[in-house]
Amino acid sequence: MSKTLKGITLKGSAELVAEFFSFGINSILYQRGIYPAETFTRVTQYDMSLQLTTDAKLKNYLTNVISQLKEWLFDCTVQKLVVVITCLETNEVLERWQFDLECDKTAKEGSAPREKSIKAIQEEIRSVIRQITATVTFLPLLETACAFDLLIYTDKDLEVPEQWEESGPQLIDQSEEVRLRSFTTTIHKVNSMVAYKRTNST
């Protein structure tokens, strides 16, 4: 960890945000039942117990995406990260967990670290993850088999690396949106929101 004890550098902020995404995405997958609960194991992070997957393929995929995302966070070229949950039978998008990223471009490699304690940032992250867990209570049930995908919104002129390709935004037809909490490291600000398909019964 390159976060200095005195403040937050650009690299440290990128690592904090990437770590949050790693645990956040795992939480979403566990809470929504995309993967069976027995494939998850309990770990302690941010002073709370979270679920982390043990499936090797899934782990591999997540580390690929998160490591690439960390690079882009360092370059301040990423704008959003979206977890898209699709029903496999009907190929419809049922849920979209969207995380908007605002990067302070004045913080470059060599600039002075910003004054914010890591504990405060972790406190904010904890409240965000708790809220994600709480929102599951009012989201409609995912009854059919579902799969997920991670989309990243970047600047238009970014060079697309190998193994990545352009895709559509995979929007929900007739969606309800809910804004969740946000947290900031003073260099990166993450706004969370969830959009879900309106069910006709409600």
Add this chain to the structure above:
Amino acid sequence: MDDMEDDTTIFSTLKSFKSLISCPDRSLLETEPAFGRSGLQNLYTKRVELEEAAERVRSHTNLLQLTQEKQQMELSHKRARIELEKEANSSSRDLQREIDRNRELLLQIRRLEEREEKANQALNEQMENNKALKRNFEELHKKANEKDSKLAEADQMISELKDETRRLNQQIQIQESKFSTQNLEIQALQEQLDVQRKYEFTHTQMYTIFLIPSNKCICTLERRLALQEQDSVIVKNMKSEVARLPELEREIKRLREENTFLRETKENNSLLREETEGLRRKLERMERAMEEKLKVEKPEDLSREVIQIQQRELNLKQQNYTLNSSIRSVEKARTELMPEIAQLRAKAQEEQKKRENQDSLVRRLQKRVLLLTKERDGMRAILESYDSELATSEYSPQLMLRVKEAEDMLQKVQTHNTEMEKLHCIVFVFLRQKIEELESERQQLEEQNNILEMRLERHNLQGGYDPVTTKVIHLQMNPTSIAKQQRTEEVEQLRVECQRLRDRLRKIEAGGGMTTDDTTLIIPPSQEILDLRKQMESAELKNQRLKEVFQKKIQEFRTACYVLTGYQIDITVENQYRLTSVYAEHMEDSLLFKSTGPVGSMQLLETDFSRTLTGLVDLHLFHQKSIPVFLSAVTIELFSRQTVT
């Protein structure tokens, strides 16, 4: 141990048999002489019987031996089987281990192959990088050479430029020296100029001193001119008034003549009126007198009339007097007016004279002014000529020019200002209107902006983006695409299976149970099924073996019981035991016992055979209450029956 026990039983039975053989021989021998031939026959039958018994025993022993051998064989079989199974298990385990090892080795081989490929790719990439770097290096070398040549050229240029700069510096120095000499000349000339200027200044001062009184005279003359103009204006007015005087006199004359005429007429009128009145009165009196002829003409009446007439006369006289007084007053007034008129005429004449004097003065003054202006112009011309004579610095006319220009500028500026103020007002009003319009527009735009911002926020929340600035990317191998691929593959596989099963069904229905190899579905048995099958088979084998073992043991036990106790115990019905004695005379002779209670107490049930043994039953069961004694008594009874008869 079983073998040993079996041997002991065999030996014990042999001994018993031998003892039996020996005993009946003695008993037979002892009883021989008593019976004679019947005894011999008895002996013979007894011998035959004994031989038969011996044969039976021998066969029994053979049986026992055979069974023992068989048991031994089976035991050895079992052992062999167990050993074989153990070996089979171990060999299967070894097989599995080797298969796993095989797999692992294959995986390792694959990994190593992949690593090799990656290493080769890396090698190739490195080689390419190397080549690229070499090319870059060559290019950079060329660039460096070019730069060196350029540098040499630049150095040459620099040296040339330095020579030029030296030349230019020399020229500059020469020109600076020239400049300095010229400056000195200029300074000398300026000093001369200053001297001349001072001279001029004194001249101009002199001229100005001359000019100042003339200017003053000019000012005073101008003032006088103004006054005189005012006086001339007054004089003109007075003239006009004075011109009216003769007319006034004429009018006065006319008025007076009229006045006299009128008075005369008035007098005449009054006289005439009086006469008329007198006449009327006379007439009236006459009439009255005529009318009142009858009336007594009284002297009183006459006196009265006379008094009246006298009064009238008095009145008339008074009127006459008053009229005369008024005439006199009017004549006095006229006489008073006459001198005033004379005075006014005199004044008018005086004023005419004054005016004429003033006109002459004015003419003189104008002439003087003309002369003075001519003098001034002459002076100015002289001054200008002097200025032009000096002619190096024309600063006074320049100053005048500048002053004029400044005044012109001032006027222009003032007019411009006024115009601008007017424009300002118009523009102000116009701008106010514009401001109001713009404010209303601004409010509308703000509302639109708010609406658009809300829409944008909604769009953003739903996940929309601006394609000009952002793009959306994801990994090609992502869980959703993999899941979709798997789904389609599963669906394809299921379709293919379905098709195969349908074909098989059709063929089965057509062929009537013929299952040929090409339509059989080879479902590869999975490892679990094979394991379960093996487990099942082993369990079944175990079951079978256990059953066999139990059967054998029970059989052995039953035979042992039969042999030892002399009773065959069968369980016919639940809790009912049927005992058949070894020495039973008939097959159906049996004792039935029922178990009552959990402890093991038994009760004898009534059978045909038990009715024949009522004595024993009474004795042993009712009185002695012992079943084993009863049973042994029954065997002894049966045995005795058999042996005796």
